[in-house]
Amino acid sequence: MNGRVLILSWEYPPVVEGGLARHVRKLSEELVRQGTEVHVLTRGERPSELRAGVHVHRVPEPQWPRDLDRFLAWVRAMNDDMRRAGTALAEEHDFDLVHGHDWLVARAASALADRIGVPFLATIHATEHGRHQGWVDKPPQSKIHATERWMARRADGLITCSHYMRGHVADVFGVDESAIAVIANGIDPGDLQPVGDLEALRARFAAPDERLLLLVGRLVYEKGFQFALEALPAVIAKVGDLRFVVAGSGTHEAQLRKQATELGLDAHGTFAGWIGDDLLHSLYRISDLCVVPSLYEPFGLVALEAMASGCPCIVANTGGLAEVAPSDDVALRFRSRDPRSLARMMVKVLTDEPLRDRLVAQASEHVLRFDWVDVARQTRGVYAELIAANPGAIVSRP
Incomplete structure (x- = not known):
């Protein structure tokens, strides 16, 4: 498919709120290399530009508010601005498809697809239902959940990052599982260079x-860091010299800090707060173990990054992590929510050097399967199928 697509995302470098920005950038740049003309509509103060072959169009938006009710109003305003900007773009370019990433841009993406008369493809990276363990019956979570359900049913095509997420989306939103394409996230080991x-x-x-343990990600309940902290006293009692770093920020940070104090862990570790990619990539290289204890995990990019950086990994046997780490040959797996199981695994990895060496060697081969070239190729295949099913669309030429 060598046509022209319009991709909407609420973040795109240099605006980086999380993994979504990196995903959309790497996907867009590889799509361009494979012959698709890509226009990304996003937000930011920097002027629109041609960046690594990608046409990046930005709408200026104020900094988003931390209060969730106010954030929802901010998202509505952002979608209105994107819809207006996208309408102007559509007057200059013939787009073959509109690709929206997550609920944050769903209203604008759908409206633009309708206006242009082309298919609307949505990638669902995570769900509010999953993030809140199914507790989405009250505002503001119920409003986000309703938007996600509408998006899943409205879209002409859906992409999820794992087979776990495909089943989850089909079940939660009542859509046909066979209509959901599974395309794993990619990773480029060349991007993980320490500084x-x-x-x-x-x-x-x-x-x-001392051994160094790394916990990294958004500090929210569903990431399960509370279970990793609960496991640490038993690990310290057996391993002895152990330090930990918690890298990230989020709504659960104060509770995690309090828990660490109550467990007597203050002298054994550091809460580093939010860190940039350069420092994160360096932390992977200097750590003896990375633990991903998530309760809900659509994919498991942290585990993949750690493995690609030569850091042994332990992951919870939940969600997409089971696909990122499909066997104990590449990462050890423990029972989710079970700190005793996790503690046993941590002691095992930290005290068995041959085991660590085997995990690193096997993981370095395993991560090569998650190639952005394949991700873009599969995505182009979805584009082609949707466009072919929409005979009224104008197929552009680059």
Whole structure:
């Protein structure tokens, strides 16, 4: 499919709120390399530009509010601005398809697809139902859930990042599972290069004779960091010299800090707060173990990044993590929500050097399966199917 697509995302570099921005950037750039003309409509103060072959169009928006009720109003205003900007773009270009990423841009993406007369494809990266363990019956969660359900039923095509998410989306939103394409997220090991003096960085967090444990991600309940902290006293009692770093920020941070204090862990670790990619990539390189204890995980990018960086991994046997780490050859797996199971696994990895070496070696081969070239090729296949099923669309030429 060598046509022209319009991709909507609420974040795109240099605006990076999480993994979505990186995903849309890598996908867009690889689509361009494979012959598709890509226009991304996003937000930001930087002027519109041609970036790595991608036409990036930005609508200026104020900083989004942390209060969720106010955030929903902000999202509505952003969608209105994107719809107007997208309408102007459509007067200059013949788009073959509109591709929206998550509920945050669903209203604008759908409206633009209707106006242009082309298919609307939605990628669902996560759901409010999953993030809140099914508790979506009250505002504001109920409003987000309703938007996601409308998007899933309205879209002409859906993409999820794992087979787990395909089943989850079909079940929660009542859509046909066979109509959902599964395309795993990609990873580029070349993007994971550390920066600076790794020896000095390691010394900031651990002494030479101490093991270093890494926990990274949004500090929210569904990431399960509370179970990792609960496991640590037993691990410290057996391993001895152990330090931990919690890298990230979020609504659960204060509770996690309080829990660490109550467990007597303050002398054993650091809450580093939000960190940039450069520091994160360096932390993967200097850590002896990365733990991903999620309760809900559509995919598991942190585990994939850690494995690609040569850091042994332990992951919960839940959600998309079971597909990112399909066997104990690449990462050990523990029973989700079970700190005793996690503690046993942590002790095992931290005290068995041959095991760590085997995990690193096997994982370095495994991560090569998650190639952006394949991700873009499969996405182009979905584009082609939707366009072929929409004979009224104008097929553009680059």
